Amino acid sequence: MAKVEALPAESWAGVGDRFFGWSLDMLAVSDFEGRFLHVNPAWERVLGWTPEELTSRPFLDFVHPEDRAATVEQARRLMDGEDCLCFVNRYQAKDGSYRWVQWTSRPVPEEARMYGIARDITALKEAELALQESEERLRLALRAARMGIWEWDSARGTVKITQGVTRLMELESRHLEWSLEPFLRGVDPSDLKRGQALVRSLGGEFDWTFRVQGRTGAWKRLRTQGRAVTDLHGDPVKVLGTLHCLEESEPQGDLGKPSIAPPNSSP
Numbered sequence: 001m002a003k004v005e006a007l008p009a010e011s012w013a014g015v016g017d018r019f020f021g022w023s024l025d026m027l028a029v030s031d032f033e034g035r036f037l038h039v040n041p042a043w044e045r046v047l048g049w050t051p052e053e054l055t056s057r058p059f060l061d062f063v064h065p066e067d068r069a070a071t072v073e074q075a076r077r078l079m080d081g082e083d084c085l086c087f088v089n090r091y092q093a094k095d096g097s098y099r100w101v102q103w104t105s106r107p108v109p110e111e112a113r114m115y116g117i118a119r120d121i122t123a124l125k126e127a128e129l130a131l132q133e134s135e136e137r138l139r140l141a142l143r144a145a146r147m148g149i150w151e152w153d154s155a156r157g158t159v160k161i162t163q164g165v166t167r168l169m170e171l172e173s174r175h176l177e178w179s180l181e182p183f184l185r186g187v188d189p190s191d192l193k194r195g196q197a198l199v200r201s202l203g204g205e206f207d208w209t210f211r212v213q214g215r216t217g218a219w220k221r222l223r224t225q226g227r228a229v230t231d232l233h234g235d236p237v238k239v240l241g242t243l244h245c246l247e248e249s250e251p252q253g254d255l256g257k258p259s260i261a262p263p264n265s266s267p
Contacts, residue, residue, distance in 0.1 A: 026101070026118040032079050034058045037113070046120045048094030064090035064098050078107040078114050088121070100125040147244040150224075152180065154237045159183045165243050168222060170214030186213045204228060209246065221247040 020027055020040050027040040036055045044050055047062075054062070063071050067089040074087045084105040090098040105116035139162070142148060148164025159178045166174060169186065184192060191210035209223045226241025 026120070028059075028116045028118065030059060030114045030116065032112040032114070034060055034075065046093075046099060047091060053094075062091050064092065066090075074103075075114075078105055079109070081107060081109055083107070084116070088125075091118075145244065147242055149242055150240070152236075152239045154235070168220070168243055168245055169212060170216075170220075172215060188212070188219075206241075220245055 023040055023042055026042045026046060028036050028043070029038040030036050035057075036059050039051050039054050041051075043054055047054075049062070060068055060071060070087075071089050074084060078084055084103055087103040087105070089101060089103070091101050092098055099120050100122045101118045102121045103116055103118050105114055107114045142162060142164050146164065146168075148162045148166070148168055150159055150161045150165050152159045157180055159180055161169075161176055161178065161183075163174070163176070165171075166176070169183075171178075171183075187195075188211040195208045195210055205225075205227050207223070207225045209221060211219050211221055213219050222243055223246050224241045224243045226239060228236045228239045230236050
């Protein structure tokens with residue numbers, strides 16, 4: 001293997017210039033008066049502003065109005081000597097649009113300067129916002145359909161639920177994460193045993209109807225549909241399902257109709 005020679009000290013200045021010029025992230029040197037002193041070419045590639053335009057105005061002029069107060073506060077902390085490890089704000093591009101930018105910065109008080117690395121995270125932020133909107137639409141749809149979603153994690157022994165499950169199961173608490181035993185406390189034991197056997201036997205999708213007793217003592221018939229992930233022995237390691245109500249009161253009529261009477265009682 002060829003020996004790699006260390007660069008002489010005088011050559012490191014050139015290496016630093018190449019890092020500054022070639023970096024895909026936006027690099028900036030700012031003063032304590034709130035102005036950019038030096039920016040690298042990545043700024044023009046991401047935002048469209050030339051270095052001359054960026055250094056001719058206070059950097060706050062480029063920040064989204066809703067983010068200016070937080071930006072001023074972060075700058076104050078830097079001037080007090082605190083490092084900035086992760087700060088996000090929006091910068092206006094030359095075409096009028098805004099880009100989400102994540103900062104890592106370090107102050108040098110004796111120079112009255114701040115050295116920052118800014119990364120364009122617009123695509124990530126837009127995906128995050130789209131996911132939040134999708135989750136909100138799902139919550140509204142589940143509420144309108146009077147349904148809920150639950151997920152059981154075998155390794156942790158916990159069940160995560162939505163508010164819809166809380167209402168359907170008539171749980172005493174509004175907590176959205178439960179240990180398994182209190183979560184299933186109101187389920188009819190015979191139905192619970194059948195449901196556990198069903199999940200093990202299918203090892204995949206399942207459709208289970210069961211009775212649960214609410215806080216008032218009344219029984220409901222609920223239906224859950226979902227999918228189980230099992231290990232090599234066929235035991236479920238994670239189960240995800242939806243839940244909705246089939247009946248909320250004991251039906252009248254012949255014995256051929258489903259009953260939600262309490263266990264061991266006559267319909």
